[in-house]
Amino acid sequence: MTDKAVCLKNVRFRYKGSNRWVLDGVSLDVARGECVAVLGPTGSGKSTLCGVMNGTVPLFLEGDLQGDVLVDGMVPAKVGTAKMAAHVGLVFGDPDMQLFGMTVEEDVAFGPANLGLDYPTIMERVHKSLVDMRLTGLERRAPYRLSGGERQATAIAGVYAMLPDIMVLDEPTSMLDPQGKASVFSIIKRLKEELGITVILVEQEVDDVLELADRVFVMNAGRFVLQGTPREVFGRVAEVAAAGVRVPHVVRFGTLLGAERVPFTLDEAVQLVESGGWLSGAWRDTSDDAGAGGEKGTTTTAGHTSNAVSGATSPGHPLGDVIIEVKGLEHRYPQGALALRGVDLTVREGEFIAIIGQNGAGKTTLTRHLNGLLKPTAGDVRIGGRSIKDLTAAQVSRTVGYVFQNPDEQLFCNSVEEELRFGPGNVGLTGEELDRRVEEILQDIGLAGYREVWPKYLTKGERQRLALASVVAMDPAILIVDEPTTGLDWLESLQIMDYLKRLHDDRGKTVLIITHDMNIVSLYARRVVVMAGGRVVGDGSPQEVFSNPGLMAKANLKPPAIAELSVRLCGQVALTPEEAVETLMHLKGAREGLQ
Incomplete structure (x- = not known):
């Protein structure tokens, strides 16, 4: 057995039907037991590189693969993904790509069961994976009823339970709360140090990479532009930043x-x-x-x-009247789970609020009451003085715009321009006014050159901007955005948050975001609402919230390093x-x- 877990030499790849080399001369040697971090902006080739290591590329995602690829002594494209799965565990950035069991427990058990392990060993691994990924109590829940972070934790648990020789993790923490991220990084460290498992980690969480990775590779345009130890790479600050990290x-x-x-x-x-x-x-x-x-x-x-400026200290318009009032709100899902336990919250016109809390705290459940997607089990929500119980979702949507965490859940038209026309067209906007609004938004979000493109062909960051813009096109007074930066690189995150900030500052929109990124909170939010266990447990400026260690611990959160x-x-x-x-x-x- 070679001492190299992964050996790539001058690897090039382009997808079927494309002339662009997504990987363009990549060479990489990873020693057994080493933890290597791969960083870089969206579209730089990181996910394709991960697919090459277990044969998904080019066996399922077809294309032209050139160069030498040797992983755990095998050529993935020759031996096939079924055999490689026993040696290389791949966690996709989108957990929905690998969740298909009827329950969480079934999904986590699938991998070790297919390794031919006996039942006691399978269940021992399943139990440990669920405990380590903080999924206990959710064993019998269907994956599609989980929050985004819980689904991502389930996907990681399924690969973790297999204990492969090599783990390739493609942004495994993008949907997790800070405590969940800490758990994943702790597991990665233990797998490396105690079990000698080789880890290739694609990440945007650069603060954690500093202490976890043995070496760091920065990708841009299909090539490694920087490589070395974390200290060597991040010591070149200007070059790291120029690469979009x-x-x-x-x-x-x-x-x-x-x-x-x-x-x-x-x-x-x-x-x-x-x-x-x-x-x-x-x-x-x-x-x-x-x-x-x-x-x-x-x-x-x-x-x-x-245009990011620490939100609590930046100037802004004076706040207006109360526009959202939540009193004693409770919500119980049909399966019996009580997600909200007496929430009280008041929002004034012109606020920019970040709602934070661990996965399952009730953040999304709360905000889906604010636009009528969910109805209260008890208590009430009033929008502009009117009870949500007296309004249809269609009526509420004229005042409250909601952007889902996954943009693909609300993009369904055949072109970018058609997507922007759909909403305002359905509320009666026509003619020159509709044309003017669509053109203005296309320029604002930087997609004017893509007006005839099918939204599915856009990058994740572009689809996220389009989903937001399709809601903005209806001109609601309130914008609620669920995890606006999930799965985006830092530059894309700044682009979409700057767009929200312009809507707030220049057009007086009331903005509420749900986020796990405390760096985004510190840069943009002027008020922070902290949730835990279905309740609001804290409310204040970013400085007030971050300076309260008891509150942060109660919500299983961690303030930014700075x-x-x-x-x-x-x-x-x-x-x-x-x-x-x-x-x-x-x-x-x-x-x-x-x-």
Whole structure:
């Protein structure tokens, strides 16, 4: 047996019917027991690379594969995916691609059962996988009745239960809450250290990659543009950002301070400041080379300028009257699960609110009451002073626009332009006014050149923008967006959040987002509603919420790294690296003034 788990040499691949090489000369050696992270923007070739390693590409996703591919001593395209499945466990970015059992337990048991294991061993593995992935209590639930994060956890559990020699995980945490992400990364670390399993991890969560991966590869346009240890790769801040990868908060903080040795952990950053090793360089304005790592009005790659400013401190319009009022809301699903337990919530016109909480906390159930998709079991919801019980979903949709977590659930027309016309056309908009609105939105979302394209041909980020725009086209006063950045790279996340921010700032829309990304919360939200166990357990500004460790622990959440760092250094929450450095410099100046 070779000491290399994966060996790729000059691999090229293009999909059937396409002239574009999705992989263009990729070479990669992965040692047994190594954890390798692959980063890069959407469309860079990461998922195709994962498929090559278990034979899905080109055996199921057909195309022209060139170069040498050797995985666990076998050529996947020759031995077939059935044999490779016993050696390479692949977790897809979209969990719905690999969930088909009638229950969660059945789905998780499918893999080990097909390995020919005896029943006690199968059930032992199933039980451990469910416990480790925090799925206990959901064993008998149908996968389609799970939340997005719970479905993703089930998909991971199914592969985890097989204990393959090599695990290939394609953005396995994109739908998980912070606690769920921590569980997955803890499992990956244990699989590597205790069982010697080789891990190839495609991720957008760069902060966790720093401590988990042995090596990091950054892809762009089908090629590796950076590779090395995490310290070697992320030490090249400008190049990482230019490749469309978010620079970790701690690294960005050290770079802004002009540190000779950039910190990679919170402890290293604290030590840097306490030792005074940053004083000669502080403070260095890196806004010109920060790219995707910059977070306050910085220019990103592809000419995109982010308007992100920490939400709680940014200026805005004065709030208007109460537009949403929730009182004593309870909801029990037909299967008997009580999802909401007496929720009270008031929303005023012009607010920008982030609703956060772990998977299953009731976030989506709550917001689906706000547009009439669900009806209360008890309590009431009032929109603009009218009870939701007296309104149809069609009537509510004129005031409340709802964008689903999965854009494919609401895109069904034959072209982008037709998709944008459908909603306003159904509420009576016609003629020049409809033409003007559609054209304006096409320009706003950057899809004017795709007006005749079938939406299924768009990238995930483009489909997400189209789904949002199709709702915006109806001009509702309230926009509710469920996980707007799930499965998107950092630049795409900034694009869609900047669009929401413009709608809020320029057109006075009331915006509510559900998100697990605390970095997005810190940059855009002006108010944060925290949910746990079907109840609202916290409500305040991002600073107030992130500075309350008891509340965060109760909701199984974790604040952004920069918030934790700023509390340790300055005794107060900063929402961006820039804000943390400014606070630090202010405190330094104040102390010097007292001496």
